[in-house]
Amino acid sequence: MYRAASAGRTVALTFDDGPSQYTGQILDLLAQYGAHATFCQIGPQASARPAAVKRVLAEGHRLCDHTVHHPQPMHTLSHERQAYEIAAAKEMIGEAGGPGTEVAWFRAPGGDFSAENRLIAVQHGMRPLGWSVDTRDWSRPGVASIVAAVQHGLRPGGVVLMHDGGGDRSQTVAALRQLLPWLTTHGYTFDFPAT
Numbered sequence: 585m586y587r588a589a590s591a592g593r594t595v596a597l598t599f600d601d602g603p604s605q606y607t608g609q610i611l612d613l614l615a616q617y618g619a620h621a622t623f624c625q626i627g628p629q630a631s632a633r634p635a636a637v638k639r640v641l642a643e644g645h646r647l648c649d650h651t652v653h654h655p656q657p658m659h660t661l662s663h664e665r666q667a668y669e670i671a672a673a674k675e676m677i678g679e680a681g682g683p684g685t686e687v688a689w690f691r692a693p694g695g696d697f698s699a700e701n702r703l704i705a706v707q708h709g710m711r712p713l714g715w716s717v718d719t720r721d722w723s724r725p726g727v728a729s730i731v732a733a734v735q736h737g738l739r740p741g742g743v744v745l746m747h748d749g750g751g752d753r754s755q756t757v758a759a760l761r762q763l764l765p766w767l768t769t770h771g772y773t774f775d776f777p778a779t
């Protein structure tokens with residue numbers, strides 16, 4: 585749940601709460617460094633920006649289901665409601681991406697995983713996706729803080745949590761601009777999370 589797929593000095597970058605107006609800048613940077621990442625998208629935002637979803641796929645990145653309404657906490661919702669949040673978001677992301685779109689993971693909003701929502705995700709063909717490094721970029725702590733969280737917290741095989749949606753993500757973009765060359769210099773290769 586917290587590991588990249590391959591052994592070795594790998595990192596799985598993950599971006600939550602998009603797609604948004606910042607997704608394009610993040611994709612540009614990833615392309616510049618030949619990096620790939622996993623995007624945990626909110627269903628209605630995928631519906632609103634199908635071109636961004638298609639670009640994510642076309643450039644070799646992968647998709648993760650991050651619910652319809654981003655309910656927090658999720659585990660207090662009824663089973664039916666949780667099933668809707670997971671299944672409908674997967675459908676919206678799939679429609680935005682076009683035929684054959686794969687959504688391999690599910691990430692609970694705020695990491696609020698429960699036995700129940702993990703089971704629902706598995707029943708819909710997705711594996712729960714956690715993280716090992718929380719950059720807390722959503723709180724806009726400053727570019728240096730986001731960069732330091734990765735530089736100090738990352739171990740080989742780690743899964744890094746960042747955000748391309750949910751508000752002003754200019755700090756995330758600026759941090760990524762520093763982190764991608766740092767990761768490359770330190771011998772990291774970009775991987776997807778374990779499935």
Ligand SMILES: [Zn+2]
Nearest residue numbers: 600601693694
């Ligand atoms: Zn989120």
